[in-house]
Amino acid sequence: MNRVKNVTKQTDNRFLNLYEFQAERRNGKIAPYFVASRVSQIEDLKAVSHSHRSDGVIIYAIYGEQKDKIVLIRQFRYPINDYIYEFPAGLVEKGEDMFEAGIREIYEETGLSFIPKKVDSAYSKPFYTTVGMTDESCGTVYGYCSGTPSNTHQEDSEDIQIVLADREECKRILKEENVAIMCAYMLMHFIHNTDKDPLSFLEEL
DSSP states (O other): OOOEEEEEEOOOOSSOEEEEEEEEOTTSOEEEEEEEESOSSGGGSHHHHOOOOOSEEEEEEEETTTTOEEEEEEEEETTTTEEEEEOOEEEOOTTOOHHHHHHHHHHHHHOOEEEEOOOOHHHHSOEESSTTTBOOEEEEEEEEEESOOOOTTOOTTOOEEEEEEOHHHHHHHHHHSOBOHHHHHHHHHHHHOOSSSTTGGGGOO
8 A cells, every 4th residue: 555645855965865755644644754865866765666775785794814803983973973883884886786885885994805705685685774764775795804904995074993893892882882773783693603703694594
C-alpha cells in the first residue's frame, strides 16, 4: 500500500536534501512528514523508486599481521560540534560498487591498502541507518588493511585522525568517547571475538 501521497523538494544541496511527504497515517488522515535524503531528485527517493541501492559504504577493516587491531577514525562532526569514533566510510559514487568504494574511501581517509573479504550477500547488502529521519542506506565491506597510516589524501573539509585500536583501546573508547552506533556494536563484537581471525564469523550463515 502506497501511503506517500505527494512529495515536495524543500532544498537543493549537493550531498543532502530535505523533502516534505504528504503521508497517510493508518487512520487515513494526511499529515506532513519530513525526510532527509542523499538524492537530488524526487524520483530517486527510495519511497518513490523502491530501490535498494547503497548510498554509502562502511569499512570494517582488520589491521596487522596478528590481526589484532581494527581500523578506526576519530573525526570532527558538526552536528555534535565534537569528535566521534567511526569506521572509515563514505558515499558510493556513480558507477562504483560497494567494494570499489570501500577500497577508495579507506585509502583516501587513512592511506592504507585494503583487501575486501568475499562474504555472503546477507552480510554486505545495504541496511538502513536512521530510517525515521532519512532513506539513507549503507553497506558494510569487510577485509584486511596494510601499510602506513597517512592523512595525505584527506580532503580539506575533513578533520580525521587515524586510529589502529587493539581490544583494550576499543574498551576504553566505548567507555569514554563518542562512538557512532554502527561502529559501537562492531567494536563490542571485536572485543569479545578472540578467534585468530576476527572476521571468521563471516564464514557462517
